[in-house]
Amino acid sequence: MKEITFYLDFISPYAYLAFEALPEALTGLSYSVRYRPVLFAGLLKHHGQLGPAEIAPKRDWTYRQVLWLAHSRGIPLQMPASHPFNPLALLRLALACSPESTPGMPNRYTCETIFRHVWRGGAEAIDAQRLQALALQLAPPRDPDGETVKAQLKANTAQAIAQGVFGVPAFAVDGRLFWGLDALPMLRACLLGDPWFDGPDWNGVHAIAPGIARRR
Numbered sequence: 001m002k003e004i005t006f007y008l009d010f011i012s013p014y015a016y017l018a019f020e021a022l023p024e025a026l027t028g029l030s031y032s033v034r035y036r037p038v039l040f041a042g043l044l045k046h047h048g049q050l051g052p053a054e055i056a057p058k059r060d061w062t063y064r065q066v067l068w069l070a071h072s073r074g075i076p077l078q079m080p081a082s083h084p085f086n087p088l089a090l091l092r093l094a095l096a097c098s099p100e101s102t103p104g105m106p107n108r109y110t111c112e113t114i115f116r117h118v119w120r121g122g123a124e125a126i127d128a129q130r131l132q133a134l135a136l137q138l139a140p141p142r143d144p145d146g147e148t149v150k151a152q153l154k155a156n157t158a159q160a161i162a163q164g165v166f167g168v169p170a171f172a173v174d175g176r177l178f179w180g181l182d183a184l185p186m187l188r189a190c191l192l193g194d195p196w197f198d199g200p201d202w203n204g205v206h207a208i209a210p211g212i213a214r215r216r
Contacts (some may be wrong), residue, residue, distance in 0.1 A: 001031060001032055002191050003031070006018075006019070006035050007165050007168055007171075008035060008038070008168050010091065011040055012168045013079075015115075015168045017070060017077070018180075021073060021075065029188070033108070035107070035111045036104060037104075037153065037156060038157045038168065039153060040087070042157040043165060043166055046161050051084065053083060069181065077119050078121055080125040081122060088153075090117075090131075092144040093135060093144045094114055096144040097141070098152075165179075173187070173191065176190060
């Protein structure tokens with residue numbers, strides 16, 4: 001059985017779509033998934049990037065595309081009333097629900113509940129009353145605002161950066177990293193043992209020299 005680490009942030013519609021699509025994409029394979037919430041903004045800051053929603057024309061395209069992708073895949077999705085939003089309360093709630101045996105890794109039910117809270121219904125994702133109802137539903141055994149949970153989110157994000165994660169959704173398996181909803185077929189091929197992944201093309205990209213560097 002292969003073990004997949006799924007790095008996610010509830011702010012990302014692509015992470016939501018990948019979460020919903022993953023079981024079908026990997027049908028018939030033997031695998032387990034560890035869900036690791038991370039702060040997407042922390043990844044962006046580390047790598048010196050803007051998020052898609054921070055670039056006005058890209059923001060419009062991103063929303064159109066995710067609505068189309070959801071429509072084409074039969075996945076229910078409605079944009080929240082405002083986006084982007086601050087996902088810290090949702091990330092900490094997820095981590096506060098993680099089992100003591102696997103700190104920092106909430107189960108699929110917890111992640112599903114929070115993703116659908118954000119991406120179904122079109123309401124404000126971080127409305128105070130909705131957050132309170134969500135917390136009552138999930139009944140976390142730890143305080144989402146406690147220092148232990150806050151430290152776990154920082155640790156998850158730092159671990160992701162150390163693994164080379166630069167965006168969400170990202171999937172790590174056998175030392176390889178796959179990024180994005182459209183990487184699911186590639187992930188499946190890897191899990192099936194496609195020999196391409198042991199050939200020169202996977203690691204050969206490191207030998208490609210940058211021809212120009214843009215000043216920041």
